[in-house]
Amino acid sequence: xxxxxxxxxxxxxxxxxxxxxxxxxxxxxxxxxxxxxxxxxxxxxxxxxxxxxxxxxxxxxxxxxxxxxxxxxxxxxxxxxxxxxxxxxxxxxxxxxxxxxxxxxxxxxxxxxxxxxxxxxxxxxxxxxxxxxxxxxxxxxxxxxxxxxxxxxxxxxxxxxxxxxxxxxxxxxxxxxxxxxxxxxxxxxxxxxxxxxxxxxxxxxxxxxxxxxxxxxxxxxxxxxxxxxxxxxxxxxxxxxxxxxxxxxxxxxxxxxxxxxxxxxxxx
Numbered sequence: 001x002x003x004x005x006x007x008x009x010x011x012x013x014x015x016x017x018x019x020x021x022x023x024x025x026x027x028x029x030x031x032x033x034x035x036x037x038x039x040x041x042x043x044x045x046x047x048x049x050x051x052x053x054x055x056x057x058x059x060x061x062x063x064x065x066x067x068x069x070x071x072x073x074x075x076x077x078x079x080x081x082x083x084x085x086x087x088x089x090x091x092x093x094x095x096x097x098x099x100x101x102x103x104x105x106x107x108x109x110x111x112x113x114x115x116x117x118x119x120x121x122x123x124x125x126x127x128x129x130x131x132x133x134x135x136x137x138x139x140x141x142x143x144x145x146x147x148x149x150x151x152x153x154x155x156x157x158x159x160x161x162x163x164x165x166x167x168x169x170x171x172x173x174x175x176x177x178x179x180x181x182x183x184x185x186x187x188x189x190x191x192x193x194x195x196x197x198x199x200x201x202x203x204x205x206x207x208x209x210x211x212x213x214x215x216x217x218x219x220x221x222x223x224x225x226x227x228x229x230x231x232x233x234x235x236x237x238x239x240x241x242x243x244x245x246x247x248x249x250x251x252x253x254x255x256x257x258x259x260x261x262x263x264x265x266x267x268x
Contacts, residue, residue: 001193001257001259002248002251002252002257003251004167004248004250004251005250005251007167007249008045008047008166009046009047009049009163009164009167010041010046010047010049010166010167010168011048011049011156011159011160011163011165011167011168012038012048012049012050012051012169012245013050013051013052013168013169013170014034014050014052014171015053015152015153015170015171015172016057017172018030018171018239018240019031019034019052019054019057019086020054020057023066025058026058026085026086026089028089030239030240030242032093033241033242034093034242035090035094035096035097036097036242037242037245038094038099038242038245039098039133040097041245041246041249042099047163049133049134049136049160049163049165050090050135050136051137051152051155051159052086052090052135052137052152053152054086055078055079055082055083055085055137056075056079057082058081058082058085059078059079059080059082059085060078060082061082062081062082062085063078063081076141080141083103083141086135087135094133099131099133100130100131100132101132101135102127102130102132102133102134102135103137104120104124104127104134104135104136104137105136106136106139106155106159107138107139107149108149111158117162121163124163125163136155136156136159138152153170153220153222153223154219154222154223154226156168156170156223157222157223157225157226157232158226160232161226161227161230161232166232166233167232167233167235168223168227168234168235169234169245169248170234170235170236170237171237171244172220172237172238172239173239174217174236174238175190175238175254175255176190176191176236176237176254176255177190177191177194177201177205177217177221178191178204179191180204190256191256192256192257193257193258193259194224194257194258195259195261196261197221197225197228197258202221204217205217205221220236224236228259228260229260231260231262233258234257234258234259235248235254235255235256235257235258236255236256237256238255
């Protein structure tokens, strides 16, 4: 079931809580490990896409602000400041391992219009041919409500669909999907596999997690719906140690795997 050793295209999404401290400052140690692991995975011959959160939080950190600003104008301005900081760090860290990175900023109209989606797909394919790792974020500065993905969990699922990914991995600050909130209930059980998103699965998805994040388990379930509809396996796992990506590709039983029955039957 978890035989991912031969997957070619992998989308990895890292949340705000994974790439930053609660202060909003970037977690450089974790980012360095992430860059090293992804570079090594790419060296195996895989195509990697990194969908990253953290632009708004990085903007907060650079300005020395701790308040979670909510207005659209504030978030767009903070993203404009923080996005450059993120890419500067990624360029430096991946560059240490000889890997070229490319910034890709998207709005939701790319999945609503076939011509735009094809253009984006072709761009990704050319970046893979160049040996680059695309680093994707929502184009917060120009996005309005009609053009917003709303969260990077959903964005990562759409990116996986556009490129025809073999696997989507969402790294968060939780080990996976639990039967209830493990922060509130010590008897919470980690759900290892999900084959269908039914009313029970939706009922146990909570709200937003950390102060600076926009997503939570609810948005990850929405991402899983998109992935499963497009027959793409998805795993939610804890991103505290980016080496977990190695464990996932090695088929170890970590995190929660979302896989539709049709894909599962082909693997068996």
